Amino acid sequence: MRILIVEDDADLARQLKSAFKDAGYAVDVAKDGEEGHFLGDTEPYDAVILDLGLPLIDGVSVLQKWRADGKKFPVLILTARDQWSEKVAGFDAGADDYLTKPFHVEELMARLRALLRRAAGHTTDTIELGDLMVDNRAARAFVDGMAIKLTSHEFRLLSYMAAHKGRVISRTELVEHIYDQDFDRDSNTIEVFVGRLRKKIGTERIETVRGLGYRLLDPDMESSD
Amino acid sequence: MRILIVEDDADLARQLKSAFKDAGYAVDVAKDGEEGHFLGDTEPYDAVILDLGLPLIDGVSVLQKWRADGKKFPVLILTARDQWSEKVAGFDAGADDYLTKPFHVEELMARLRALLRRAAGHTTDTIELGDLMVDNRAARAFVDGMAIKLTSHEFRLLSYMAAHKGRVISRTELVEHIYDQDFDRDSNTIEVFVGRLRKKIGTERIETVRGLGYRLLDPDMESSD
DNA sequence: GCATATGTTCAGAAACCGTTCAGGGGCCGA
DNA sequence: TCGGCCCCTGAACGGTTTCTGAACATATGC
Numbered sequence: 210m211r212i213l214i215v216e217d218d219a220d221l222a223r224q225l226k227s228a229f230k231d232a233g234y235a236v237d238v239a240k241d242g243e244e245g246h247f248l249g250d251t252e253p254y255d256a257v258i259l260d261l262g263l264p265l266i267d268g269v270s271v272l273q274k275w276r277a278d279g280k281k282f283p284v285l286i287l288t289a290r291d292q293w294s295e296k297v298a299g300f301d302a303g304a305d306d307y308l309t310k311p312f313h314v315e316e317l318m319a320r321l322r323a324l325l326r327r328a329a330g331h332t333t334d335t336i337e338l339g340d341l342m343v344d345n346r347a348a349r350a351f352v353d354g355m356a357i358k359l360t361s362h363e364f365r366l367l368s369y370m371a372a373h374k375g376r377v378i379s380r381t382e383l384v385e386h387i388y389d390q391d392f393d394r395d396s397n398t399i400e401v402f403v404g405r406l407r408k409k410i411g412t413e414r415i416e417t418v419r420g421l422g423y424r425l426l427d428p429d430m431e432s433s434d
Numbered sequence: 435m436r437i438l439i440v441e442d443d444a445d446l447a448r449q450l451k452s453a454f455k456d457a458g459y460a461v462d463v464a465k466d467g468e469e470g471h472f473l474g475d476t477e478p479y480d481a482v483i484l485d486l487g488l489p490l491i492d493g494v495s496v497l498q499k500w501r502a503d504g505k506k507f508p509v510l511i512l513t514a515r516d517q518w519s520e521k522v523a524g525f526d527a528g529a530d531d532y533l534t535k536p537f538h539v540e541e542l543m544a545r546l547r548a549l550l551r552r553a554a555g556h557t558t559d560t561i562e563l564g565d566l567m568v569d570n571r572a573a574r575a576f577v578d579g580m581a582i583k584l585t586s587h588e589f590r591l592l593s594y595m596a597a598h599k600g601r602v603i604s605r606t607e608l609v610e611h612i613y614d615q616d617f618d619r620d621s622n623t624i625e626v627f628v629g630r631l632r633k634k635i636g637t638e639r640i641e642t643v644r645g646l647g648y649r650l651l652d653p654d655m656e657s658s659d
Numbered sequence: 660g661c662a663t664a665t666g667t668t669c670a671g672a673a674a675c676c677g678t679t680c681a682g683g684g685g686c687c688g689a
Numbered sequence: 690t691c692g693g694c695c696c697c698t699g700a701a702c703g704g705t706t707t708c709t710g711a712a713c714a715t716a717t718g719c
Contacts, residue, residue, distance in 0.1 A: 231604045233646060315478045315610055347601045348646050360707060361645035396710050397665085404666060419664065419717070585696060621699050622676085629677060644675065644706065 210325060210369065211235040211386045213252070215245030215271065216260045216287070225258070228314045229321075233348055233361055233368070235389040242266030249275050249282075253385050256324055258317070259304075260287045261295050269298045276303040283324040287312070322346070329372045336371040339428035341410055343371040350410065357409050362387065366402050367410070370425040379422035435480040435550060435593060436460040436611045440470030440496070441512070442488055450483070453539050454546075458573040458589045460614040467491030474500050474507075478610050481549050483542070484529075485512045486520050494523045501528040508549035510542070547571060554597040561596040564653035566635055568596040575635065582634050587612060591627050592635070595650040604647035 212234050216222040222238050229236045237252065239245035242263040249257055249271070261268035272284055283305040288296045296307055305327075306320050322345070326334065334346035342351040348364055350357050359367065365387045370378060380399045403423060407415055416424045437459050441447040447463050454461045462477065464470035467488040474482055474496070486493035497509055508530040513521050521532055530552075531545050547559050547570055559571040567576040573589055575582050584592065590612045595603060605624045628648060632640055641649045 228604075228606045231606055231646065309475070311476050313476050313478050313610065315607055316476075348643065349602065361643075362708070398709060400665060401667085401709080404668095407666095417665070587697075623698060625676065626678085626698080629679095632677095642676070 210255045210365070210372075211237070211253070211389065212321070213237050213239065213245070213248055213254045213257045215239045215242070215249075215257065215263065215268070217241060217263055218260075225314065225317070228318065232318055233365055235365070235387055237389050240264075242268065242271045246271045246274055249280060250278060253382070254282050255386065256321055256328070257282055257284045258287065258321070259284055261299060262289060269295065269302050272299065272302040272304060283328050285317070285320060285324060325372075336374070337429075338371065338374055338414070338425065341414060343368055352410055359406075359409065363402055363406055363409070366399075367406055367425075370415070370423070374425045374427045377418045377421050377424045382422070435590065435597070436462070436478070436614065437546070438462050438464065438470070438473055438477070438479045438482045440464045440467070440474075440482065440488065440493070441485045442466055443485075450539065450542070453543065455586075457543060458570075458586055458593065460590065460612055462614045465489075467493065467496045471496045471499055474505060475503060477615070479507050480553070480611065481546055482507055482509045483512065483546065484509055486524060487514060494520065494527050497524065497527040497529060508553050510546055510549060512537075544571075550597070556597075561599070563596065563599060563639070563650065566639060568592055577635055584631075584634065587627055588631050588634070591624075592631055592650075595640070595648065599650045599652045602643045602647045602649045607647070 210233075212229060214222060214225050214229070214236060216225065216238065217240055219240070222240070226236045226238050237248055237254075239248050243265040245259065245263065246266060248254075259268050259272060263271070268286060272286070275282075275284075284303065285306045285308065286296070286299040286304045288299065288307055288309050296309075299307060305324055308317055308320060322334065334344060336343045336345070340353045344350065345368055348361075350359055350364065350367055366383065369383065369386050383399050403415060414426055416426055418424055435458075437454060439447060439450050439454070439461060441450065441463065442465055444465070447465070451461045451463050462473055462479075464473050468490040470484065470488070471491060473479075484493050484497060488496070493511060497511070500507075500509075509528065510531045510533065511521070511524040511529045513524065513532055513534050521534075524532060530549055533542055533545060550570070551559060559569060561568045561570070565578045569575065570593055573586075573593075575584055575589065575592055591608065594608065594611050608624050628640060639651055641651055643649055
């Protein structure tokens with residue numbers, strides 16, 4: 210999962226980035242409203258954390274522009290204490306949740322997880338595909354009830370594919386959601402990771418769709434198609 | 435485990451803080467309703483002790499606000515003798531237990547332990563993981579029936595991990611529940627403590643999940659792997 | 660069977676984690 | 690009040706895992 214943090218306080222931004230990276234997200238940071246708006250417009254984020262008090266363009270305006278452009282990603286806004294009017298404006302502009310500063314990182318993470326879950330149309334932190342189970346909260350996966358050991362990138366890959374099970378996902382899309390901005394796309398890391406994942410969860414679970422990408426099969430939904 | 439005490443009587447607050455610290459908790463104290471509400475809103479406590487008679491904002495209102503904001507931590511309220519109506523209001527507002535003043539510190543500790551137990555889904559004060567036993571009541575741990583000597587931070591670490599056994603816990607989360615408010619997060623103290631703990635309870639009991647955090651293994655649940 | 664797309668293997672690099680240790684602070688006993 | 694002891698902190702260093710990118714191998718479709 211890839212998220213964008215728009216926050217001008219450099220310390221806070223760094224802290225958040227590190228915490229979310231620890232939790233297995235790919236994280237980009239924008240330091241002002243303009244950069245934030247640009248990134249959100251051009252990169253495919255799964256969720257955005259948006260501070261409302263920003264240099265250049267204020268948060269509410271950024272959010273309005275995104276929504277006007279048809280951007281659907283969930284947005285969690287950060288407001289200063291007692292900025293009640295801003296908070297309301299934020300919701301009107303299309304925010305999905307808010308948190309008042311100062312807040313606790315853990316709470317922010319929990320809320321973001323909830324947003325991502327809602328966005329993916331799930332009600333729990335776990336996704337099941339036949340006898341494969343992906344637990345996003347514990348960052349663990351099970352095959353037939355047995356835990357399998359995954360590295361953090363392997364898990365990100367699996368987690369993203371599980372959130373979009375049954376759909377063909379292009380290499381580009383995977384790269385974009387697993388890595389943050391600066392990454393050299395001319396490499397075959399995705400193939401490598403898919404290979405490693407297959408070795409661990411069973412080759413047949415990930416179908417290759419030549420020329421398009423990969424698909425994580427959901428045994429409960431096959432037959433039709 | 436990290437708790438918040440909201441109590442305006444300075445003497446009592448100090449006494450409680452010291453008692454709970456001795457028992458191995460990380461403790462924050464708030465002196466009035468406003469500060470209490472703010473802390474509870476922003477820090478991830480495992481439980482809260484809340485006096486109902488408070489300056490600035492009364493206890494019941496504080497509690498109501500927390501619950502309205504979706505805070506789930508267990509709350510134990512302290513009431514003056516014969517304030518029956520307050521007590522009822524407290525329960526309606528979402529309290530989990532109460533104690534009337536004056537009380538014995540020991541009873542308060544016992545009730546708080548019970549709340550923490552329930553929150554973690556246990557029925558006793560001790561948690562067992564194979565031949566490792568964590569006794570939250572006595573703040574001690576045993577391996578194979580033999581007591582092991584743990585420093586207070588070592589015990590906090592173990593206790594928190596035991597309450598969430600089997601789950602991956604990030605460094606960030608550990609820091610937040612083991613320390614009280616002021617702590618510089620850019621250090622490797624967690625690694626150091628994990629190292630020391632491992633030396634005492636056995637290296638293999640704490641699994642490192644690279645890039646994510648640590649997991650306390652429960653031999654009764656591993657079956658696989 | 661050729662060309663292109665995908666899979667596999669591997670080694671160097673980078674990130675991450677464990678260990679050790681010294682300095683400092685707090686607590687306790689003298 | 691002073692000294693000693695224990696514990697905590699933060700930094701440095703070294704080992705290990707994981708990631709990356711490339712080279713080579715195999716599969717697929719034309």
